[in-house]
Amino acid sequence: MTDNTAGTPLSRAWANAALPALGAIIVIGLWWGLTAALDVDPFYVPSPPDVVQSFLRTPEFLLTETWTTLQRVLIGFGIAVVLGLVIAVVLAASRTVERMTMPMLAALNAVPKVALAPLLLVWMGFGDSPKIVMVVLVSFFPIIVSTMAGLSSTPSDLRELARSLSASWWQTFVKVRLKWALPQVFVGLKVATPLAIIGAVIGEVVNPDHGLGSVIVGSGASSDTPQAFAALVLLAIVGVVLFYLMAAIERIAVPWARAIS
Amino acid sequence: MISIDGVSRSFGPVQALKDIRLEVADGEFLTLIGRSGCGKSTLLRLIGGLDRPTGGRVLVDGEEVRKPRRDVAVNFQKPALLPWRSVLENVMLPVEIFKWDRAKSREHAQYLLETTGLTGFAKRLPHELSGGMQQRVALCRTLIQRPKVMLMDEPFSALDALTREELSLELQRIHMETGTTIVFVTHSIQEAVLLADRVAVLSARPGRVKQVVDIKIPRPRSFGHNAHLEEVAKASAELHQLLLSDHMPDVAA
Numbered sequence: 361m362t363d364n365t366a367g368t369p370l371s372r373a374w375a376n377a378a379l380p381a382l383g384a385i386i387v388i389g390l391w392w393g394l395t396a397a398l399d400v401d402p403f404y405v406p407s408p409p410d411v412v413q414s415f416l417r418t419p420e421f422l423l424t425e426t427w428t429t430l431q432r433v434l435i436g437f438g439i440a441v442v443l444g445l446v447i448a449v450v451l452a453a454s455r456t457v458e459r460m461t462m463p464m465l466a467a468l469n470a471v472p473k474v475a476l477a478p479l480l481l482v483w484m485g486f487g488d489s490p491k492i493v494m495v496v497l498v499s500f501f502p503i504i505v506s507t508m509a510g511l512s513s514t515p516s517d518l519r520e521l522a523r524s525l526s527a528s529w530w531q532t533f534v535k536v537r538l539k540w541a542l543p544q545v546f547v548g549l550k551v552a553t554p555l556a557i558i559g560a561v562i563g564e565v566v567n568p569d570h571g572l573g574s575v576i577v578g579s580g581a582s583s584d585t586p587q588a589f590a591a592l593v594l595l596a597i598v599g600v601v602l603f604y605l606m607a608a609i610e611r612i613a614v615p616w617a618r619a620i621s
Numbered sequence: 622m623i624s625i626d627g628v629s630r631s632f633g634p635v636q637a638l639k640d641i642r643l644e645v646a647d648g649e650f651l652t653l654i655g656r657s658g659c660g661k662s663t664l665l666r667l668i669g670g671l672d673r674p675t676g677g678r679v680l681v682d683g684e685e686v687r688k689p690r691r692d693v694a695v696n697f698q699k700p701a702l703l704p705w706r707s708v709l710e711n712v713m714l715p716v717e718i719f720k721w722d723r724a725k726s727r728e729h730a731q732y733l734l735e736t737t738g739l740t741g742f743a744k745r746l747p748h749e750l751s752g753g754m755q756q757r758v759a760l761c762r763t764l765i766q767r768p769k770v771m772l773m774d775e776p777f778s779a780l781d782a783l784t785r786e787e788l789s790l791e792l793q794r795i796h797m798e799t800g801t802t803i804v805f806v807t808h809s810i811q812e813a814v815l816l817a818d819r820v821a822v823l824s825a826r827p828g829r830v831k832q833v834v835d836i837k838i839p840r841p842r843s844f845g846h847n848a849h850l851e852e853v854a855k856a857s858a859e860l861h862q863l864l865l866s867d868h869m870p871d872v873a874a
């Protein structure tokens with residue numbers, strides 16, 4: 361690697377903030393340039409100013425819908441994290457339970473979640489719950505898998521240490537295995553974050569009421585492509601913010617992980 | 622303190638140890654030396670209760686060893702520090718696991734860090750320390766247990782020569798101060814002669830005790846210039862000879 365991430369504070373700030381911004385500007389510039397150069401009808405692909413205008417026409421509406429989606433994402437993700445961690449811990453604690461349930465979990469994960477959306481509608485009707493359930497379904501599996509991988513990756517020297525100190529199963533689990541697994545858990549959480557957003561949007565597209573997914577469906581129906589794009593951009597922003605938030609939490613929770621990997 | 626009573630250990634068809642008989646007296650420093658694969662680590666794990674013999678038995682303090690004991694501490698080649706814990710927290714790990722009084726032990730921990738030259742590093746994380754310092758932390762973590770027996774499996778072998786000598790002298794000081802019984806595995810004749818009251822030379826496959834050599838050099842001993850160069854040279858030569866004459870696995874047997 362030629363990039364030096366451990367440079368002076370100024371060059372680090374530059375690398376952390378300015379470079380991503382520059383990347384975004386280039387992409388938006390290309391988008392703008394192409395739509396202008398090829399003279400694309402905004403009905404097919406709107407240019408950046410079209411999208412901004414569309415947003416400025418109904419900012420309150422769009423932000424409210426964003427908030428609705430964000431709430432569903434956060435609640436669903438929260439449930440997925442708790443569920444995923446608990447299931448992973450139970451599976452890691454008992455080989456028997458793991459062997460009994462792992463194939464079923466994998467099968468459940470292999471089911472295309474979109475196919476479940478109409479069923480959720482039948483079971484739960486309209487409103488928040490089917491969307492939140494969709495978020496949970498889409499995002500909990502990577503959390504289970506990565507947590508289990510982390511829990512079973514304790515190095516042999518640390519396991520021997522715990523054993524030679526006659527640590528109980530619980531002490532070993534809490535003081536060694538779980539801590540050691542945390543960096544891996546965060547890998548799963550970072551994979552699951554964008555999946556949670558995708559889950560919410562699937563729920564809203566299949567079963568529209570509120571939220572950005574419903575806005576996209578509505579814009580399609582009224583041929584308002586710029587509004588659909590505005591909703592997509594808002595989703596992308598939510599995605600980026602949540603991802604970096606997760607990375608920041610990771611840095612605070614496991615500052616030692618970068619140093620040893 | 623330790624009696625190894627006709628101990629054998631096989632791994633499937635591989636007989637790692639065969640009929641080992643050794644007595645280690647209270648406060649004695651015994652060094653195990655032998656070629657790679659002759660079963661030194663296996664023997665140490667058997668004494669520590671981390672593994673069970675397939676024949677014979679090991680007694681520590683008159684009791685048969687069936688599982689790890691809290692008064693027997695183990696040091697491995699790797700320092701095995703928890704990377705998220707500071708130096709002090711790593712040293713305190715046994716105290717937490719044994720549910721001892723933390724406030725009292727903290728003073729002891731601080732004292733141990735001071736005497737091993739780690740003052741000022743208590744709050745650092747392991748990855749901020751050199752390999753030698755990490756091994757010192759592991760040593761402090763062992764000492765806070767106030768063990769009756771210390772089992773050490775090539776604890777200094779991953780370090781550079783000078784750090785190694787420093788730590789060996791450190792260990793000699795600890796042994797002289799605490800009078801703990803120590804079983805120490807090494808490949809280094811020099812280390813064995815510096816540290817041991819007796820050196821048990823193991824032969825390979827199956828691992829047996831080939832000979833036990835007494836080292837009767839007064840302590841404290843030191844590397845290089847000392848008053849007992851002749852004895853050191855003699856003991857080293859004897860060990861060298863024993864190790865060399867131990868041909869690789871005897872196929873006929």
Ligand SMILES: Nc1ncnc2c1ncn2[C@@H]1O[C@H](COP(=O)(O)OP(=O)(O)OP(=O)(O)O)[C@@H](O)[C@H]1O
Binds near residue numbers: 656662664
């Ligand atoms: N868990 C195990 N399973 C199978 N074989 C083993 C196991 N542990 C040790 N052995 C075998 O037992 C023999 C002795 O191994 P051991 O690790 O005790 O040797 P050692 O003297 O410590 O070697 P070194 O000096 O290289 O550390 C070797 O032949 C090894 O392959």
Ligand SMILES: [Mg+2]
Binds near residue numbers: 661662663774
């Ligand atoms: Mg070994």
